Amino acid sequence: MAKATRRQFLQQTASAAAALHAFPMRALAGNGKHFEAAPEIADRLDAAAVRKLASQVRGQVISPAARDYESSRLVFNRAFDRHPALIVRCAETGDIPRALEFAQRQNLPLAVRGGGHSRAGFSVCEGGVVIDLSGMARVEVDADKRVARAESGALVRDLDRASQRFGLATTLGGCPTVGIAGLTLGGGEGQLMGKYGAACDNLISAQIVAVDGRQVEASQYSNPDLFWAIRGGGGNFGVVTALEYRLHPVGDVLAGTLMYSAGRVPELLEAYVKFVAAAPDEVSIVGGLLPSEQGTRFRMGFFYCGPPGQGNELLKPLRALKPEVDDVRVKPYQEAQEAGFLSSPVAHFQTDLFLPELTAEAIATMATATDHGPPNTRVFIVPFFGAVTRVGLSATSFALRAPGYELDIVGLWNATAEKAAAVEWVKSLRDKLRPISRGVYVNQLGDTSEELVRSAYGANYARLAEIKRKFDPENVLRLNQNIKPA
Numbered sequence: 001m002a003k004a005t006r007r008q009f010l011q012q013t014a015s016a017a018a019a020l021h022a023f024p025m026r027a028l029a030g031n032g033k034h035f036e037a038a039p040e041i042a043d044r045l046d047a048a049a050v051r052k053l054a055s056q057v058r059g060q061v062i063s064p065a066a067r068d069y070e071s072s073r074l075v076f077n078r079a080f081d082r083h084p085a086l087i088v089r090c091a092e093t094g095d096i097p098r099a100l101e102f103a104q105r106q107n108l109p110l111a112v113r114g115g116g117h118s119r120a121g122f123s124v125c126e127g128g129v130v131i132d133l134s135g136m137a138r139v140e141v142d143a144d145k146r147v148a149r150a151e152s153g154a155l156v157r158d159l160d161r162a163s164q165r166f167g168l169a170t171t172l173g174g175c176p177t178v179g180i181a182g183l184t185l186g187g188g189e190g191q192l193m194g195k196y197g198a199a200c201d202n203l204i205s206a207q208i209v210a211v212d213g214r215q216v217e218a219s220q221y222s223n224p225d226l227f228w229a230i231r232g233g234g235g236n237f238g239v240v241t242a243l244e245y246r247l248h249p250v251g252d253v254l255a256g257t258l259m260y261s262a263g264r265v266p267e268l269l270e271a272y273v274k275f276v277a278a279a280p281d282e283v284s285i286v287g288g289l290l291p292s293e294q295g296t297r298f299r300m301g302f303f304y305c306g307p308p309g310q311g312n313e314l315l316k317p318l319r320a321l322k323p324e325v326d327d328v329r330v331k332p333y334q335e336a337q338e339a340g341f342l343s344s345p346v347a348h349f350q351t352d353l354f355l356p357e358l359t360a361e362a363i364a365t366m367a368t369a370t371d372h373g374p375p376n377t378r379v380f381i382v383p384f385f386g387a388v389t390r391v392g393l394s395a396t397s398f399a400l401r402a403p404g405y406e407l408d409i410v411g412l413w414n415a416t417a418e419k420a421a422a423v424e425w426v427k428s429l430r431d432k433l434r435p436i437s438r439g440v441y442v443n444q445l446g447d448t449s450e451e452l453v454r455s456a457y458g459a460n461y462a463r464l465a466e467i468k469r470k471f472d473p474e475n476v477l478r479l480n481q482n483i484k485p486a
């Protein structure tokens with residue numbers, strides 16, 4: 001960075017001093033930049049406390065009048081249009097206890113944001129404080145030890161790219177802009193989970209700032225209870241600042257899409273279920289029921305991380321069903337990862353169910369619903385088998401350990417007028433499938449309730465509630481799939 005001239009330095013110092021004395025009209029961000037405080041926010045906030053916070057953090061304190069406030073408050077799910085009082089974009093771990101203390105002293109709602117992809121809009125709050133970790137996104141890879149250490153604002157693509165430079169990877173989700181922290185803390189399903197388990201199964205340790213400002217490590221050796229809880233229990237226990245992952249050799253893979261003509265859903269889903277039942281750990285095959293003018297079409301996102309010849313053999317029965325599109329080919333793992341299903345911000349409501357089986361009844365219910373749904377509705381099907389299902393139910397708090405199918409039921413809208421129909425369709429299909437479901441995946445839930453959260457953790461909920469009491473007894477971190485302190 002170019003050095004500031006003496007004149008620039010004096011100007012900066014003078015305006016900094018003016019800012020420190022003039023809040024609420026003007027305040028100093030931690031990086032030396034200024035923001036104008038909107039009068040209504042200034043009225044609500046304790047000006048001296050904001051000044052103190054801004055002078056203490058190395059990151060940015062972004063108020064509603066700041067130039068980048070609008071872009072900073074937006075989250076992936078555009079259904080949420082919330083206006084926080086302050087966004088603290090942290091630059092280092094030391095900023096986090098300050099932001100936590102500020103929010104608690106001012107009694108303001110608190111949201112924690114990594115990649116901003118929460119389906120339920122949990123990473124932004126109305127009138128409160130957002131701890132934004134996007135400025136802390138460094139990733140370091142120790143190729144010899146096959147370990148990656150990433151700051152918690154890193155995205156899936158940051159960690160994938162850094163690891164792939166050494167021909168390594170760990171299980172991460174299929175959307176490159178999802179945050180690694182949100183993904184991993186809730187479990188983390190991805191194309192490698194049959195072979196290497198969920199993202200949380202590859203976590204070696206995490207650095208955490210507890211709500212009282214303490215910095216703690218969670219690993220098998222330090223705070224093992226906390227380590228158990230954060231592998232599935234989401235952002236309930238503290239603000240994670242860094243995560244350390246186990247990596248595996250992953251080179252080119254055989255991957256792509258098979259898309260079939262409309263009107264064949266029951267037949268294709270039966271073939272899909274048969275395929276999944278015999279699939280080796282190296283396979284991932286995400287199904288998609290997608291509307292079209294001709295009726296519902298079935299798409300399979302195929303992935304195989306073993307020898308390509310064997311993958312092509314496996315594909316024979318699916319190719320025999322004559323897909324209209326078949327772009328499955330050998331490609332770098334990174335390319336397969338970045339061909340995500342839905343990667344532009346969009347307003348949506350999504351919910352989630354875990355079915356132990358895709359029975360004929362479930363298939364018929366989904367086929368009928370998708371044939372008669374509004375145009376922007378979809379169902380994605382993520383089969384669970386292999387390594388992710390061989391971890392014991394109580395080994396981590398993530399409780400989706402039985403083989404089965406995780407269903408993401410989604411309704412999207414571009415105009416508000418389309419919202420009601422999309423949301424109603426999602427809820428109605430969920431209600432029909434709920435009696436045959438067993439559990440939900442917290443990371444894919446666009447709504448919440450105590451019943452849903454308990455259903456996500458089953459027998460693990462009671463232990464999670466005990467650990468929550470130990471690390472967050474006042475439930476400061478409650479804008480999440482919330483575990484209530486016992």
Ligand SMILES: Cc1cc2nc3c(=O)[nH]c(=O)nc-3n(C[C@H](O)[C@H](O)[C@H](O)COP(=O)(O)OP(=O)(O)OC[C@H]3O[C@@H](n4cnc5c(N)ncnc54)[C@H](O)[C@@H]3O)c2cc1C
Binds near residue numbers: 189
């Ligand atoms: C397009 C899309 C594709 C997706 N694909 C997948 C997929 O393939 N596999 C999968 O498993 N999931 C997937 N998800 C779900 C995703 O895992 C969750 O939405 C996840 O919570 C997003 O994490 P984030 O950091 O991007 O989101 P954020 O909205 O920033 O965070 C979500 C929540 O996680 C917690 N959190 C985040 N960072 C921290 C931290 N540093 N410390 C403490 N708590 C924290 C907070 O409670 C926060 O509210 C997808 C979501 C979307 C929108």
